[in-house]
Amino acid sequence: MSSLTLSQKSDDQFTLSGELTRYSVADKTLVQQLLASSSTKVALDLNDVSHVDTAGLAWLLDSLSQLHKQGKELRLQHIPEQLQKLMQLGQVDKIFE
Template sequence: MEALTLVTQKPGHFVLQGDLNRDSVPLCKQQTFLALKKFGQTSKTESAILDMSGIAHADTAGLAWLINLLKNCKQQNILLELKNIPETLVNLAKISDVDGFLSVQ
């Protein structure tokens, strides 16, 4: 298992790296929520980017966490744009009929 980490490349641009699964999500969940909340409180813009190109593995727990993250951001009036969503996560979203939440075509 590769630990899941959130890297802030610049204000409003975050990169997820590692495994997005049931083992790694609990360890990174709080860090991610706090980073996005801080961004929402200090930023002049309400738009943020979450680049997922560093995700090595994803499962349904990772998908559920991601949907919850999007919901949390919406409640804070932060538009979170997902970039480079891994194909496995896209397929899980389509199979689960939640691809609309991820803006997946």
């Protein structure tokens, strides 16, 4: 089982650490932490993400959708190369710009 942690650095700045995979994204509290931000622009630093799979990408897309429903933006920072490739393959690489 892989682990994933979401740390809040400020109201609008979060850091994701660990493996962003089908095993770790089942934790619904991660999205709730992002949604709880009172900021309209949420930044998610992915510098400490060590592994990503398609479920991790789907989690990011779902998080983006849920934030948009609340009128918020999600900006990704320090996107790992593995995730960049998945985003390009899925033709969703422009969504987070």
